[in-house]
Amino acid sequence: MDMTMTVRTPKLERMKAVKRIAPIVAATTLIGCSGGSGVGTQTSRAQNESMLTSAASKSSDDGGSSPRANASELSATDSPMPSASTSASSNPVSSGEPTMTGPTIKIGVKFDQPGLGLKVGSTATGFDVDVATYVAGKLGYAPNQIEFIQVPSRQRENVLQSGMVKMVVATYSITDKRLSVIDMAGPYFNAGQSVLVRTNGPISTASDLVGHTVCSVRGSTAFGKLAQRVPGLTAKEFDTYSACVVALADGSISAMTTDDTILRGYANQSQYRGNFKLIGGTITNERYGIGIKKGDVETCRKINGALRSMVADGSWERFVRKNLGDPALFKAGANPPVDLETCH
Template identity: 45%
Template sequence: MRKTRFAIAAIAATAALTLTACGGDAGEGEGEDTVRIGIKFDQPGLGFKDGDTYKGFDVDVAKYVANELGFTEEQIEFVSAPSANRETMLQNNQVDMIFATYSITDTRKEVIDFAGPYFVAGQDLLISVDSDITSPEDLDGKNLCSVTGSTSAQKVKDTYAAGVNLQELPGYAECTTQMSGGTIDAVTTDDIILAGLAAQPAYQGKFKVLGEPFSEENYGVGLPKGSDRCEAINAAITKMIESGEWETALKANTEGTGYEPNAELNPPTPAACA
């Protein structure tokens, strides 16, 4: 009986050592069922849910980074991450990371961590291709649209065109619909968001990004405070840039808009992790 017990114990110990040895070479994502990534579901060209498909530049960067961390595409669970909820979602462990036009700011860094940046955007204007607007100063007396709660349109009024007429609507889709109908002269937000709107089939050849950005927004990967993934994510972003896949993804999601990112700022160099 004692021999039987010893034999069983020996077999169990051998099995445990075998499992440990097999697991020693596992990538970061191996052994984890899924990675939950927050993105926008309603931002064409960046993060957009189309049925069961997710599209956009943020989505492409997220997939590349996840793969470098050891997760297959099937292991990614995309989660809607509205702007107002992003910090809360990270703090409450609702997502593991966020790629959602998430500007790196000192205020946000007090409660969450960031990897990146993986893109540097700038506030710009979306106008019709035959518009006479050449700068934000030309908006005096014209109708400018942005989404409710955004500070973008007010910034134009305060800094560039005191006589502009501001129109706030629930989403950028409503802004572009009204501009297509002629009641809005321009839409303002980050340039890459505008490029995504202009790339929609209904607006190709009708709208363009002005191409004169007047701010700087560093898009980072939002992480829970104290996350140990920052350096691995930065390495993945750097690899994507150096391989040319970053540029391929950007062009694929802004094609036909005339949009060119600021070459002095893009592609960016990820900052050192805190």
Template identity: 50%
Template sequence: MKLRTAGTATAAALVLSLAVTACGKGGGDEGSADGAKKIAIGIKYDQPGLGLKEPDGSFSGFDVDVATYVAKELGYKAGDIEWKQTPSAERENMIANGDVRFIVASYSITDERKQKVDFAGPYLLAHQDLLVRADDRSITKAADLNSKKLCSVTGSTSAQNIRRDLAPKADLQQNGGYSECLTGLENKAVDALTTDDSILAGYAAQKEHRGKFRLVGLKLSDENYGIGLKKGDTELKGKINTALKKMVSDGSWQKAVTANFGPAHYKNEPAPAVAD
């Protein structure tokens, strides 16, 4: 008798469990374009103006705005997004392993990277540039860095490009992060900082830095930022491209550029043509 009662109770619990699961799945699917309840998106956590994790745990930046807009067009609300920190060296691995659905993280489109991942976009055309003190008018071109102190992060290809091709006598100082370079620039320990102009503008636009620095306005390279996704996922790529085109056409793209880079007087390029 006890065995029969236990069996009946177990069966009832199983039926109830299946019913709850079915109801839960339906609720989670509602509104999402691909049937998933959440979407994991890779961004940078340490790039002001592009991808930054704020002290209160929220996220800000142009890449965050782009990713949020794209996710919305795919059927996800802001609360459905799981932001994942995406270091540059781990981007391809995180896509291949399925840790993220796509990555929006100052991810320049290159032929080498396209061997491993696909790209939607581009959504921003950046250029390598120099950031100097606002009152320093001695640096107007890369050659002016000869015999001056140039700062960048350890392993930066941007700084090496200048040393190799444009200012071989520049005194290159390498630090662990751009914030250290900014401190050195403010304190006159270095004369210039180099990386993509979008990254430089993001730092210069921070409240504590406004008015202290200026971008020289050089275009030392072309960096087309794309949204990285798993190679061969043509369906998702097409949907993201459609979302990016809409973001440009409805004015949201320019609004995000102005909000995130405007305080640095960043002279951005027009929105690049999104690939079909």
């Protein structure tokens, strides 16, 4: 009998393996290119490699002792499959928040002070916010590299000491007590403490406050300074000035005291316009500074340089008029500030 013998060679078996898995490669290539989330893409890649290995193993088992074809062998002789990571990176998923590129800077501001630091939706606005953005720009940060963090008055030193923020720009008066634990650049504005009362209420002068309840916020020096001038006051403290305004509007308190910039901002809100008035003149001089961590002399000097540029190029006056009104409404002859803190 004439018999024909087929001799199997490794090259022949590899060609058969390629032929058998070709449909699988095509299908998995489509999966890998389909986009979607990074998790889904990485899963597809793992499935692809598993299917390739399984198919190659099957072709080897069918042939007995021929070498196993695997994905790395195929990529050496055939067109490579598209990269799963490249596919994922070409389909970024938007989180709905501004994209921050490069290094970022965290700045503490207020979120509840109209005209100074107010958050509406996802946007922070106000004089302090504009000053912070300008200074950050001089330090090399674009607006989309700035992250504003809400900082209550009583937490301002803590967030600086812990490194949670790089600087605090939040109606932060420069005082010797604060300078003992942090450093401050500036001032960038000279405000004055005043008192806000209801327009149609019984209080018209500071002396009328005797025996009444006056609101301020925890961590502020305002009530203590007013009490030194007007004895017989009862203190009411909240964490935020906005809570004081609500209490003043509903009659729970008789007055609130803080810087005239803050009080004017609240009085000018549409829902309160005409309902409040300022009394008592200017009780103190409040020099708004920018708080930084103790010992950061280099940053202090850079900030002071930025503040001088802000005044010189007209940005300071533009920011004041935009957010607070005519600078002449505030402490006469005090603005813009000329004498800045010495960084040491």
